[in-house]
Amino acid sequence: MTAPIISFRGATKVFPGRRRGGAREVRAVDGVTLDVHAGEIFGVIGYSGAGKSTLVRLINALETATAGSVVVDGTDLTGLSEARLRPVRAGIGMIFQQFNLLSSRTVAGNVAYPLEVAGWPRERRRERVRELLDFVGIGDKADVYPSALSGGQKQRVGIARALATNPKILLADEATSALDPETTADVLALLRRVNRELGITVVVITHEMDVVRSICHRVAVMEHGKVVELGDAYQVFSAPRHPVTRRFVASALKDRPSPAVLARLRERHPGRIVTVRVDEVSGSSAQVTHVLREHGVDGTIVYGGITEVAERAFGSLTLELVGPDGAVAGALAGLRAVTDVVDHGTAADPHDDPSAVVHRPANDDPTTDDPTNDERSSR
Numbered sequence: 001m002t003a004p005i006i007s008f009r010g011a012t013k014v015f016p017g018r019r020r021g022g023a024r025e026v027r028a029v030d031g032v033t034l035d036v037h038a039g040e041i042f043g044v045i046g047y048s049g050a051g052k053s054t055l056v057r058l059i060n061a062l063e064t065a066t067a068g069s070v071v072v073d074g075t076d077l078t079g080l081s082e083a084r085l086r087p088v089r090a091g092i093g094m095i096f097q098q099f100n101l102l103s104s105r106t107v108a109g110n111v112a113y114p115l116e117v118a119g120w121p122r123e124r125r126r127e128r129v130r131e132l133l134d135f136v137g138i139g140d141k142a143d144v145y146p147s148a149l150s151g152g153q154k155q156r157v158g159i160a161r162a163l164a165t166n167p168k169i170l171l172a173d174e175a176t177s178a179l180d181p182e183t184t185a186d187v188l189a190l191l192r193r194v195n196r197e198l199g200i201t202v203v204v205i206t207h208e209m210d211v212v213r214s215i216c217h218r219v220a221v222m223e224h225g226k227v228v229e230l231g232d233a234y235q236v237f238s239a240p241r242h243p244v245t246r247r248f249v250a251s252a253l254k255d256r257p258s259p260a261v262l263a264r265l266r267e268r269h270p271g272r273i274v275t276v277r278v279d280e281v282s283g284s285s286a287q288v289t290h291v292l293r294e295h296g297v298d299g300t301i302v303y304g305g306i307t308e309v310a311e312r313a314f315g316s317l318t319l320e321l322v323g324p325d326g327a328v329a330g331a332l333a334g335l336r337a338v339t340d341v342v343d344h345g346t347a348a349d350p351h352d353d354p355s356a357v358v359h360r361p362a363n364d365d366p367t368t369d370d371p372t373n374d375e376r377s378s379r
């Protein structure tokens with residue numbers, strides 16, 4: 001991986017209490033040390049109030065650290081004057097949940113705004129705006145006012161405006177949180193193009209693990225101002241360590257049957273029910289099929305979900321295994337040799353599923369589980 005373009009070292013932001021002589025100070029960011037590498041899409045995830053926005057606002061010096069340091073593209077922001085911060089900010093674009101467009105300007109006028117501020121001559125501005133609108137896919141909307149645009153189109157304008165002055169870094173603060181799932185997917189695909197085709201480092205703040213799943217290379221999980229987990233997105237999904245991370249992962253991967261779903265599966269499927277992990281390294285569905293065939297066991301998929309994490313296959317399949325006892329035991333051993341297996345037993349001899357407890361969000365009531373979730377009655 002390349003050199004860091006953003007480095008936090010013990011970065012801390014303490015806000016004084018809001019009420020005079022009253023409320024206690026808030027440690028919004030508390031001793032964060034991490035690097036964002038040039039050219040990556042880096043996710044910052046956490047629940048409301050975890051400190052994500054403040055951390056990201058330290059990058060473009062909308063906030064200044066009260067302790068520790070923040071270095072952006074080789075410049076230590078600590079103690080810099082407004083005049084010295086200006087060129088650093090110019091190298092950073094930002095997009096927002098509520099788009100923050102100027103309603104009195106057309107789409108082209110919004111995108112041209114940072115170019116006017118930066119003193120670009122009219123002809124070059126016009127050319128650049130056209131190029132940007134084409135890049136984000138709304139070349140035909142140049143003369144339209146923001147009020148006539150859909151949410152997805154508004155965010156495209158936001159992205160075009162943020163890219164206008166060729167920043168090296170794009171900060172996306174909950175950029176898809178106000179959008180429906182389909183539009184979210186389109187905007188995320190555009191952010192991926194921004195990263196790949198323009199080589200821009202993207203820092204994405206989100207409270208949705210699905211956003212991390214679909215575009216982030218690495219992710220930091222925040223709680224109470226601290227980074228509680230940090231790593232490669234794929235690794236974090238496949239082996240989450242911190243309870244907060246586990247809750248986020250469970251919210252994005254609904255691939256394992258909950259106890260309530262399992263009880264219903266057992267009513268319909270008397271055979272041995274097992275959940276096998278499927279990923280790129282272990283337990284591809286071809287491997288699973290091969291093991292079952294080798295042992296003369298029938299395997300019917302009764303539940304599951306395989307999705308992509310950081311563009312790599314990941315998930316699990318729950319199968320009903322049917323065959324003579326010895327053959328099923330052999331198949332189970334064969335599956336264990338190639339991947340992680342949870343043996344749920346049979347309807348007559350059910351086993352507890354420890355992973356169902358581990359992966360379940362703490363406040364999720366198993367009795368309210370949605371039975372339609374990807375559940376397949378395949379018989």
Ligand SMILES: Nc1ncnc2c1ncn2[C@@H]1O[C@H](COP(=O)(O)OP(=O)(O)OP(=O)(O)O)[C@@H](O)[C@H]1O
Nearest residue numbers: 015026027028046047048049050051052053054055
């Ligand atoms: N200007 C401020 N003055 C005082 N406290 C603040 C200020 N900005 C943020 N905070 C507090 O700092 C903490 C972290 O806020 P921050 O907005 O960074 O969290 P977040 O993870 O981005 O949450 P959200 O998703 O709700 O924006 C919160 O307790 C918040 O109330």
